[in-house]
Amino acid sequence: MSKMSSVKRSIITAVCIGLCVVLPMLFHSIPNGGTLFSPMHIPVLLSGLICGWPFGLLCGLAGPLLSSLITGMPPMAYLPSMMIELAVYGLVCGLMINLIRTKKLYADLYISLVVALIAGRIVAGIARALIFAPGSYSMAAWATGYFVATWPGMVIQLALIPTIVFALMKAKLIPQRYPAKG
Amino acid sequence: MRTLPTGQYIPGHSLLHKLDARVKILCLMLFIAAIIGAASIWGYTLVLVTIAGLILLSKLPIRSVVGSIRRMGLFLLVIFMMNALFFDQENPLASWWIFHLSSGGMKQGFSVVGNVVLILMLGNLLTMTTSPTQVTTALESLIKPLALIGVPTEEVAMIISVAIQFIPTLMAETESIKRAQLARGARFESKKLTERAASFIPLVVPIFISAIRRADELALAMEARGYRNAKNRTKRKKEPLVLHDYSALTISASICLIQFLLLR
Numbered sequence: 001m002s003k004m005s006s007v008k009r010s011i012i013t014a015v016c017i018g019l020c021v022v023l024p025m026l027f028h029s030i031p032n033g034g035t036l037f038s039p040m041h042i043p044v045l046l047s048g049l050i051c052g053w054p055f056g057l058l059c060g061l062a063g064p065l066l067s068s069l070i071t072g073m074p075p076m077a078y079l080p081s082m083m084i085e086l087a088v089y090g091l092v093c094g095l096m097i098n099l100i101r102t103k104k105l106y107a108d109l110y111i112s113l114v115v116a117l118i119a120g121r122i123v124a125g126i127a128r129a130l131i132f133a134p135g136s137y138s139m140a141a142w143a144t145g146y147f148v149a150t151w152p153g154m155v156i157q158l159a160l161i162p163t164i165v166f167a168l169m170k171a172k173l174i175p176q177r178y179p180a181k182g
Numbered sequence: 183m184r185t186l187p188t189g190q191y192i193p194g195h196s197l198l199h200k201l202d203a204r205v206k207i208l209c210l211m212l213f214i215a216a217i218i219g220a221a222s223i224w225g226y227t228l229v230l231v232t233i234a235g236l237i238l239l240s241k242l243p244i245r246s247v248v249g250s251i252r253r254m255g256l257f258l259l260v261i262f263m264m265n266a267l268f269f270d271q272e273n274p275l276a277s278w279w280i281f282h283l284s285s286g287g288m289k290q291g292f293s294v295v296g297n298v299v300l301i302l303m304l305g306n307l308l309t310m311t312t313s314p315t316q317v318t319t320a321l322e323s324l325i326k327p328l329a330l331i332g333v334p335t336e337e338v339a340m341i342i343s344v345a346i347q348f349i350p351t352l353m354a355e356t357e358s359i360k361r362a363q364l365a366r367g368a369r370f371e372s373k374k375l376t377e378r379a380a381s382f383i384p385l386v387v388p389i390f391i392s393a394i395r396r397a398d399e400l401a402l403a404m405e406a407r408g409y410r411n412a413k414n415r416t417k418r419k420k421e422p423l424v425l426h427d428y429s430a431l432t433i434s435a436s437i438c439l440i441q442f443l444l445l446r
Contacts, residue, residue: 007409008401010341015352015397017345019389022352026360026385042386062342068305070314070349072250076305077298156383164390173394 003175009051013059016043020063024073038153040064044086045113045161048093050174056090080131085124092116105169105177109162117154121146191313197426198240198311203320205427209434210308216441217300225444226296232437233303240311247306251299258295265291318342344400352393359388 004012023039044063048056064082068074074082096112125146147154168174193199198206213232220226237247251258266287274282312320322339329335363384 005401005405007405008398010337011344011397011401011404012394014341014344015348015393017342018348018352019393021345021349022356023386023389025353026356043390046390058338058341062338062345066314066342066345069309069317070346072306072309075250075254075298075302077301079305160383160386164387167387167391168394171391171395173391173398 004051009055013047013051013055016047016059017063017066019043020059021067021070024067025071037156038150040067040082041086041089041153041157042161042164044090045093045116045157046164048090048116049097049109049112049161049165050168051094052098053091053094056094057087058090060086060088060090081124081128084127085120088120088123089116092119103178105166106162108177109165110158113158113161117157192242192246192310193313194241194311196239196241196311198236198307200426201311201430202421202423202427203312203316204323205423205430206308206312207317207320207324209430210304212434212438213304214301216438217297217304219438219441219445220297221445225441228437228440228444229300233300233307236304236307240307242307242310246310247303250306251302254302258298261298262288262291262295265294314346318346348393348396351396352389355392355396356385356389359385359392362388 020040020043023042027037027039040063044056044060047059061083064074064079064086068076068079093112093116096115097108100108100111102108102111165174169176201209213229216232217229220229237244240247266283267281268287273286274284276283309317318339321342322335325333325335325338
């Protein structure tokens with residue numbers, strides 16, 4: 001998935017950053033839709049999978065920052081922890097998709113996504129416990145905030161992202177990961 | 183969804199509007215450090231007086247600065263309760279299952295919520311007195327030192343500029359896809375929450391396909407015109423810092439220093 005030119009990868013990352021601003025606005029007509037469905041995570045994970053880890057990292061840092069500046073979501077007080085979480089998603093997703101080669105597209109995608117989602121949540125929890133809320137952040141709060149409250153979003157991400165990648169490959173907008181031989 | 187909420191930015195001619203965006207971002211970081219360092223009534227008083235002064239200087243209506251805080255009331259209550267119920271499990275006032283209400287937890291909850299509210303107000307002041315383009319240009323300037331460790335700062339700045347310019351296009355695309363799905367029976371305005379949530383899922387895949395298709399076309403157009411990388415690009419406008427920018431930085435740094443002296 002990394003045979004695209006650097007210009008194309010840059011522009012796809014720019015579009016994913018734009019979607020980090022637009023998608024949360026779509027979901028905010030649903031009460032608590034942002035927290036439940038985590039719409040900002042989808043473009044970040046996608047940019048890591050499609051463009052590679054440097055672009056995924058940039059999307060994870062710039063997406064929530066731009067969204068906070070333009071729409072006020074997430075609020076400034078929660079922006080640093082969210083930037084860290086999404087940056088780790090983009091970074092780990094991009095690294096994993098480069099490392100893992102099971103010869104099956106969906107297996108590669110799911111392994112990369114699951115590892116990225118868990119790594120991002122662990123790093124964000126550590127950042128909150130050590131930097132943003134030292135001494136006042138417990139395991140129970142971490143588990144509630146990052147797993148119990150956001151499980152619908154995780155299910156949607158695991159269902160939608162491989163679908164989107166497959167659709168993009170079928171539309172020949174991104175290169176095939178395992179081109180058919182012959 | 184029809185109007186882009188760049189109404190976050192309110193044009194004006196106040197002193198805050200005239201400050202350079204780079205200075206405002208640096209001052210915001212200094213004030214955030216001052217808020218986090220506030221540990222006494224004097225510390226919080228200093229911060230509150232500073233924010234009140236900034237609101238007066240900005241000539242913005244107070245309702246617009248604190249408006250987003252009211253909308254977050256439930257969220258702030260959850261933060262307070264999480265601190266009150268999970269902070270101190272050894273000396274609880276009352277306990278039930280995994281929940282332990284403590285006075286230390288409630289104190290911590292008030293402190294955290296207070297810090298969040300103050301930082302939110304400062305963030306609102308920045309976004310309401312600075313346009314997104316000014317912020318992007320400022321960020322591009324502030325991240326230039328990262329080029330020393332190999333970060334391609336020009337490319338990063340180009341990506342963020344393209345992202346901002348794409349936002350209205352993506353919003354228009356989203357609106358037309360939403361209308362197409364409505365014509366196919368999607369129920370975005372349904373009173374049932376699950377039905378409303380489920381109706382948004384079929385929007386997401388077409389939005390991404392259409393967005394990536396536009397990205398592909400733009401990248402092809404740029405490469406066809408000889409664009410290879412963002413190095414060696416120049417800017418027409420170069421705006422140096424002036425007296426009021428240096429004064430703002432000095433005052434912010436002084437407030438931060440006083441706050442840390444008060445900590446001792």
